[in-house]
Amino acid sequence: MSFLCFCPDTVEEVTSAETLQISSPETHSDLATRLLEEREPQPPPVTSNLQPQIPFLYSELKRITGNFDDRSPSNGGSRLGEGGFGTVYKGFLNDRLVAVKKLNPVDDMPMDKLQVQFYQEIQTLSVLKHENLVDMLGFSCDEQHLCIVYPLMSNGSLLDRLACLEGSPPLSWQQRCLIAEGTARGLEYLHCSHHVHRDVKSANILLDENFVAKISDFGLTRASANQTSTTMMTERIVGTCAYMAPEALRGEITPKSDVFSFGVVLLEILSGLPPSDDNRESQFLMDVRYEIDDEDENLTLEDFMDKKMKDWQLSHAATIYSLACNCLHDRKNRRPVIKQVQSGKILADILRDDTRVKTAHLKYLVKSNNLEIVLF
Numbered sequence: 335m336s337f338l339c340f341c342p343d344t345v346e347e348v349t350s351a352e353t354l355q356i357s358s359p360e361t362h363s364d365l366a367t368r369l370l371e372e373r374e375p376q377p378p379p380v381t382s383n384l385q386p387q388i389p390f391l392y393s394e395l396k397r398i399t400g401n402f403d404d405r406s407p408s409n410g411g412s413r414l415g416e417g418g419f420g421t422v423y424k425g426f427l428n429d430r431l432v433a434v435k436k437l438n439p440v441d442d443m444p445m446d447k448l449q450v451q452f453y454q455e456i457q458t459l460s461v462l463k464h465e466n467l468v469d470m471l472g473f474s475c476d477e478q479h480l481c482i483v484y485p486l487m488s489n490g491s492l493l494d495r496l497a498c499l500e501g502s503p504p505l506s507w508q509q510r511c512l513i514a515e516g517t518a519r520g521l522e523y524l525h526c527s528h529h530v531h532r533d534v535k536s537a538n539i540l541l542d543e544n545f546v547a548k549i550s551d552f553g554l555t556r557a558s559a560n561q562t563s564t565t566m567m568t569e570r571i572v573g574t575c576a577y578m579a580p581e582a583l584r585g586e587i588t589p590k591s592d593v594f595s596f597g598v599v600l601l602e603i604l605s606g607l608p609p610s611d612d613n614r615e616s617q618f619l620m621d622v623r624y625e626i627d628d629e630d631e632n633l634t635l636e637d638f639m640d641k642k643m644k645d646w647q648l649s650h651a652a653t654i655y656s657l658a659c660n661c662l663h664d665r666k667n668r669r670p671v672i673k674q675v676q677s678g679k680i681l682a683d684i685l686r687d688d689t690r691v692k693t694a695h696l697k698y699l700v701k702s703n704n705l706e707i708v709l710f
């Protein structure tokens with residue numbers, strides 16, 4: 335897959351990199367617009383609240399994953415998936431199934447940067463606990479390889495389930511609404527805890543045995559240094575192009591960029607389409623909304639919907655599509671904050687009271703910076 339990646343000065347083609355990492359030139363480091371210095375996370379101090387029993391031996395993790403067997407579990411191996419920073423393997427540890435992420439050194443990423451991401455993820459996961467966030471069981475750093483251990487999410491990633499990988503059945507409309515709602519809940523918790531995820535995407539939303547959504551992959555997450563300000567600047571632009579808000583591409587770190595990425599995830603949930611496809615008229619899914627909204631184009635919301643699911647109604651789909659479009663507003667202050675998505679209860683209402691929402695007229699009032707949802 336190839337993505338167009340944007341630097342402040344350059345536009346360059348990056349191939350195969352799932353998640354982009356761009357360091358802008360030194361001259362950008364003293365940006366006049368810098369609001370807050372990005373604090374690179376440090377390895378946790380000895381006094382951190384990490385539990386002493388958390389570390390595992392690398393040799394133990396190697397053993398339980400069959401020496402990090404790269405074949406898929408259906409072929410007798412243990413490889414569950416791969417992201418921009420690591421490969422994840424299945425194993426059995428202390429009477430439970432686990433997933434072990436082994437961080438891979440990346441060509442254009444020095445080991446110390448990878449270590450920063452490793453400590454970022456374990457620091458975040460040792461502090462933040464929520465039903466819709468993946469949990470961490472431990473880590474290993476006793477040899478040169480860095481590993482993180484999680485409970486196994488038996489239904490894999492939302493990306494894989496939408497693509498029906500390995501012959502999995504299509505997700506139903508109800509399951510999709512619950513997954514969207516769970517993801518919004520997890521994000522609300524993250525944002526209320528003054529964290530910005532920075533890589534919200536369907537590959538980073540995992541599904542447990544009951545299809546409960548768990549946000550994962552906290553390597554790029556940043557805690558805001560100043561809890562009264564929600565925006566930070568960075569010279570290291572990271573994220574996944576197909577999900578990135580305009581301000582994220584300029585190096586801003588704000589919870590509103592997570593809301594934008596959540597909007598792309600909603601479009602994936604509705605359509606079942608991948609976030610980026612070179613063979614599509616609009617390569618990025620986020621741009622397909624212009625085709626749907628343009629009366630001269632033939633594409634309707636109905637055409638856009640995933641044909642692999644049956645149990646949906648156009649009025650409900652239109653409500654979620656409209657929410658997605660609000661999240662995808664180019665101007666970040668016009669997007670709802672995730673709390674509004676939650677307190678608007680759009681997703682919950684669709685699930686809880688099907689008939690009431692069917693006959694209700696949902697009216698969106700976009701008042702200056704605020705999205706208000708009024709039910710008549």
Ligand SMILES: Nc1ncnc2c1ncn2[C@@H]1O[C@H](COP(=O)(O)OP(=O)(O)O)[C@@H](O)[C@H]1O
Binds near residue numbers: 433
């Ligand atoms: N706990 C887990 N259970 C099952 N599959 C997982 C788990 N964690 C990760 N995976 C699979 O591995 C992929 C990459 O994991 P991720 O943590 O996102 O790695 P990276 O940091 O390299 O992006 C995910 O998209 C998913 O398919």
Ligand SMILES: [Mg+2]
Binds near residue numbers: 418537538551
């Ligand atoms: Mg990932």
